[in-house]
Amino acid sequence: MVLEKKGSARVEAGQRRVLDEATRQRRLTRQLDALEKDNFQDDPLSSLPPPGPTARLPAFSETEEPEKKKRKTRGDHFKQRFRKNFTTLLEEENLSERAEPNYLSAAAPPSSLPPRHFCCVCGFPSHYTCTTCGGRYCSSRCLCTHRETRCLKWTL
Amino acid sequence: MATLVLDNGACTAKIGYSHEAVSIIPNCQFRSKTSRLKTFTANQIDEIKDPSGLFFILPFQKGYLVNWDVQRKVWDHLFGKEMFKVDFSDTSIIITEPYFNFSSIQESMTEILFEEYQFQSVLRINAGSLSAHHYFSSQPSELCCLLVDSGFSFTHIAPYCRSKKMKEGIRRVNVGGKLLTNHLKEIISYRQLHVMDETHVINQVKEDVCYVSQHFYKDMKVSQMKGEENTVVRDYVLPDFSSIRKGFCKPPDEMVFSGKYKTGEQILRLANERFAVPEMLFHPSDIGLQETGIPEAIVDSIQSLPEEMQAHFYQNVVLTGGNTLFSGFRERLEAELRSLAPAHLPVSVLQPQNPISYSWEGGKLLAHSPDYDELIVTRDDYEENGHFICEEKFDM
Numbered sequence A: 001m002v003l004e005k006k007g008s009a010r011v012e013a014g015q016r017r018v019l020d021e022a023t024r025q026r027r028l029t030r031q032l033d034a035l036e037k038d039n040f041q042d043d044p045l046s047s048l049p050p051p052g053p054t055a056r057l058p059a060f061s062e063t064e065e066p067e068k069k070k071r072k073t074r075g076d077h078f079k080q081r082f083r084k085n086f087t088t089l090l091e092e093e094n095l096s097e098r099a100e101p102n103y104l105s106a107a108a109p110p111s112s113l114p115p116r117h118f119c120c121v122c123g124f125p126s127h128y129t130c131t132t133c134g135g136r137y138c139s140s141r142c143l144c145t146h147r148e149t150r151c152l153k154w155t156l
Numbered sequence B: 001m002a003t004l005v006l007d008n009g010a011c012t013a014k015i016g017y018s019h020e021a022v023s024i025i026p027n028c029q030f031r032s033k034t035s036r037l038k039t040f041t042a043n044q045i046d047e048i049k050d051p052s053g054l055f056f057i058l059p060f061q062k063g064y065l066v067n068w069d070v071q072r073k074v075w076d077h078l079f080g081k082e083m084f085k086v087d088f089s090d091t092s093i094i095i096t097e098p099y100f101n102f103s104s105i106q107e108s109m110t111e112i113l114f115e116e117y118q119f120q121s122v123l124r125i126n127a128g129s130l131s132a133h134h135y136f137s138s139q140p141s142e143l144c145c146l147l148v149d150s151g152f153s154f155t156h157i158a159p160y161c162r163s164k165k166m167k168e169g170i171r172r173v174n175v176g177g178k179l180l181t182n183h184l185k186e187i188i189s190y191r192q193l194h195v196m197d198e199t200h201v202i203n204q205v206k207e208d209v210c211y212v213s214q215h216f217y218k219d220m221k222v223s224q225m226k227g228e229e230n231t232v233v234r235d236y237v238l239p240d241f242s243s244i245r246k247g248f249c250k251p252p253d254e255m256v257f258s259g260k261y262k263t264g265e266q267i268l269r270l271a272n273e274r275f276a277v278p279e280m281l282f283h284p285s286d287i288g289l290q291e292t293g294i295p296e297a298i299v300d301s302i303q304s305l306p307e308e309m310q311a312h313f314y315q316n317v318v319l320t321g322g323n324t325l326f327s328g329f330r331e332r333l334e335a336e337l338r339s340l341a342p343a344h345l346p347v348s349v350l351q352p353q354n355p356i357s358y359s360w361e362g363g364k365l366l367a368h369s370p371d372y373d374e375l376i377v378t379r380d381d382y383e384e385n386g387h388f389i390c391e392e393k394f395d396m
Helices: A009-013 A021-035 A066-082 A086-093 A141-150 B041-045 B068-079 B103-116 B127-139 B177-191 B199-209 B216-224 B294-303 B307-315 B329-340 B358-367 B379-385 B387-393
Strands: B002-010 B012-017 B021-025 B028-033 B055-057 B091-097 B121-126 B143-150 B153-159 B171-173 B234-237 B267-272 B317-320
Touching: A009 B012, A009 B153, A021 B143, A066 A141, A066 B267, A086 B103, B002 B307, B012 B068, B021 B041, B028 B041, B028 B068, B041 B068, B055 B091, B068 B171, B068 B329, B091 B127, B103 B121, B103 B379, B103 B387, B121 B127, B121 B294, B127 B143, B127 B317, B127 B358, B143 B307, B171 B294, B171 B379, B177 B199, B199 B234, B294 B307, B307 B317, B317 B329, B317 B358
Parallel strands: B002 B091, B091 B121, B143 B317
Antiparallel strands: B002 B012, B012 B021, B028 B055, B143 B153, B153 B171, B234 B267
16 A cells, blocks of 8 residues: 555656745744744634624714714724734834844854754654655655645645 | 732733732633633633633733733733722732833833823833742842743743843743644644644643653654553543543553544544653754754853853752743753753752742742832822833833
């Protein structure tokens, strides 16, 4: 079954598509970003309109009373000041130009140790690199699984 | 006047009055699949009957407070009549913030605490400074300490000399509990069962079965063996939230090595995942994150400090934060530090009884210390001088 399909990975490599360094880097960044996510699934409420009078959609045609308007501007002000994501805040601080220790300078430097390699299928130490995408594998069985599920496609 | 101590972490808030004990409460909101219309805040998570596929709404992003709407709702709940019944006209607050917090976040925070909640005084301080205060008051003879705070969003290495924070030695490794849980979720989903939606459940799996290996490659070999020789493999029974409320590990004598269980529970079989996941803390490069692990970052931090202090730092490494609770963490860190540190310097790594609430306890001690009144910004000060006085006093 699986073993019959086994052929030399090197011989086949000539005919296979090979991802370039930039694509590989993009894939890695995407994987690392995914590890920062709070949730994988969608918000169960997102299909419904947001509840409560505060989150009501703006009614453009309504004539607004002056006191209400005043409140609203305050709310907008709060929203503008308080609704910023991490990246915007980081950019605003303009840290790269500062001399004193800051968020950017505190980041741990790259390791001086050589990277270790693990099979991306089973997690055990690996000796081989997939010629197509640069992923690691430990045996021809894992290579098969890798090609079928991850290599050029990304099914889970 | 009462003092409320709030260690406002990205995952849990450690909160309590300075004369009472600490409560550890989720600092976020939840939505559940079963009761779609309701949003649960902080400890209301206990009311959710079926917490599978729990949706998290966190006020923090990469360890920094960005979503004030959510944070205010959580605080409203914590300060309100269901929880701490804070009488704002007679309460001062000690609140924590991450290292190198952004000035706009600091401004918003003081503004909200003084103007929305009307606290009588505020002390905004790094959680590490509270831990350092705790350490120095329990070990008065020590001059320096190096805090390793490994939390939900990241791990910080922070050297303190007495009460002074040595800013130039602070290092951040971008590996925290969230990354570990997400990584475990990812590999379990790829290898056996789709659990990408089950952050809450898998976090529990991580806390129950993961450990820090003392001999990584040896454990790798053991976990590859078949049958009873494989002492690493564990079968984890997943909760179904009807008869099994909480997941657990099958006791080793009940494990079936070949074939299926007859009981019909949902089982996860975990072998190298158990120690390969916490290994990220020591080798972030294993998942392609180009950063040093904790031991190397500690050495890098200490080497950036004056030479005459270095010996003291190696002798006073203190572990705080939830990730340090992995069994074997302290031993492994001590062993790795020993091999990296200069041979003539003694190395000692200390793990406090409760690393999660260690800094909260420090805040409690600080609230009763004679210096406390010097540190705080009172309402009158704030109304007179605005944000400027906070920047000056809280020297962050």
